[in-house]
Amino acid sequence: METIKITSPAFLDQQRIPDKYTCQGEDVNPALEFSNVPSGCQSLALIVDDPDAPGGVWTHWLVFNIDPSLVRVEENSVPLKAIQGRNSFGHNQWGGPCPPPGPVHHYRFKIYALKEKLNLSSTADQSELEKAMEGKILGFGQLIGTFSR
Secondary structure: OEEOEEEOOOOOOOEEOOHHHOOOOOOOOOOEEEEOOOOOOOEEEEEEEEOOOOOOOEEEEEEEEEOOOOOEEOOOOOOOOOEEOOOOOOOOOOOOOOOOOOOOEEEEEEEEEEOOOOOOOOOOOHHHHHHHHOOOEEEEEEEEEEEOO
């Protein structure tokens, strides 16, 4: 499996996510940049989640069937023709970090290069997306941001 590079101009890997992208700010998605997408990729999928949530993994954003030629997701936007799945807030949109007061949480921005587009609707949640990706992953990359209140 090839490694995809995923970065953000808003924060560095393992660094704090600025308030602007959280419930303490504008609550918009940060810009993301991708490189080293493997050849043969037919679509990209993005999962942003928090494995430190008190009740288990909390999904903040699901976006799939992203055009593989895309090298950037702009701040406060969704890639053209991509589908947003349902996050743990019950919405089809970005839901920024908003942990309970206490320890630092880690937010995983995970990008997957897939052999094909996925036949999923916007009602899909993280487990349905992960199941649909099984056996279709050509590459993977991860960026981790932190946040606490």
